[in-house]
Amino acid sequence: MKIHVLGSGTPTPTPERFGSAFVAEVAEELVMIDCGPAATWKLAKVGIDPTAVDNLFFTHHHFDHDVDYPCFLLTRWDQSVGSENDLRAYGPAPTVRLTDQLIGPDGAFAHDYNARINWKTSQQVFVNRGGVLPRRPPVVQATDIEAGYVHETTNWSMRSAVAQHAQPYLDCLAYRLDTADGSVVFTGDTEPCDSVLQLAKGADTMLSMCWDMDEEMEASGEHQGQCGVSGAARMAAEAEVGRLVLVHTGPDISQPHGVESALERVSQIYDGEVVFADEFMQLELED
Ligand SMILES: [Zn+2]
Numbered sequence: 474m475k476i477h478v479l480g481s482g483t484p485t486p487t488p489e490r491f492g493s494a495f496v497a498e499v500a501e502e503l504v505m506i507d508c509g510p511a512a513t514w515k516l517a518k519v520g521i522d523p524t525a526v527d528n529l530f531f532t533h534h535h536f537d538h539d540v541d542y543p544c545f546l547l548t549r550w551d552q553s554v555g556s557e558n559d560l561r562a563y564g565p566a567p568t569v570r571l572t573d574q575l576i577g578p579d580g581a582f583a584h585d586y587n588a589r590i591n592w593k594t595s596q597q598v599f600v601n602r603g604g605v606l607p608r609r610p611p612v613v614q615a616t617d618i619e620a621g622y623v624h625e626t627t628n629w630s631m632r633s634a635v636a637q638h639a640q641p642y643l644d645c646l647a648y649r650l651d652t653a654d655g656s657v658v659f660t661g662d663t664e665p666c667d668s669v670l671q672l673a674k675g676a677d678t679m680l681s682m683c684w685d686m687d688e689e690m691e692a693s694g695e696h697q698g699q700c701g702v703s704g705a706a707r708m709a710a711e712a713e714v715g716r717l718v719l720v721h722t723g724p725d726i727s728q729p730h731g732v733e734s735a736l737e738r739v740s741q742i743y744d745g746e747v748v749f750a751d752e753f754m755q756l757e758l759e760d
Pocket residue numbers: 533535638639662
């Protein structure tokens with residue numbers, strides 16, 4: 474299994490990172506977790522055709538985790554020839570409503586796909602690509618899920634648990650992906666909590682939110698619903714994960730001196746392998 478870190482940042486755009494998005498390559502399948510800013514373009518940067526990604530799991534619906542969803546599903550539809558699998562999108566509510574508001578008959582992008590379906594030049598581009606007319610509108614099999622939801626396929630399973638973040642305004646989930654090559658946990662945005670800890674028990678790799686140094690977060694009042702360096706390290710140690718990958722790293726901690734301090738702090742709490750994620754980084758897991 475290979476994990477592509479497409480987005481390792483936050484809502485603050487920096488030249489190095491912006492938002493959350495990850496893709497797992499499992500056997501021949503591609504499973505995407507979150508679809509933050511520019512995720513579709515970042516897929517192209519790592520050589521993945523959006524039409525090959527059939528599964529998308531949202532941790533929650535903050536824009537730094539989902540704002541590229543319209544771009545992703547429209548690109549996926551536009552670049553298709555009609556024989557691809559429908560996209561399956563899972564996430565806490567309002568995944569279904571959001572999908573419908575984007576591509577339903579009265580959706581925000583209905584004018585776009587109606588034009589592409591009916592305009593002669595667009596039809597020709599579609600036919601030249603190998604498509605057969607008439608062209609159907611984009612279809613996404615969207616499902617609202619809750620903590621405890623389990624999705625099982627031949628090659629992988631995805632389990633969800635509560636992530637303590639922006640409730641009661643947003644339902645928020647963490648995910649665990651289990652495969653023959655090992656297991657990966659995506660904490661999503663969360664404060665350190667037992668539900669994520671239990672989900673992560675014994676996982677090979679955990680990609681954890683890591684906003685800033687904990688003392689900075691407490692001093693600035695930014696600690697509730699968010700995980701800092703010590704919190705990520707403590708969860709990794711208590712869950713006995715094999716490797717901790719720091720993602721969703723804030724703009725301060727992502728400065729060179731911040732990275733150094735973070736890694737030093739983690740090493741005082743957790744003795745496994747630790748990685749400060751850069752965007753476009755690939756993480757390998759082997760059986
Ligand atoms: Zn969030």
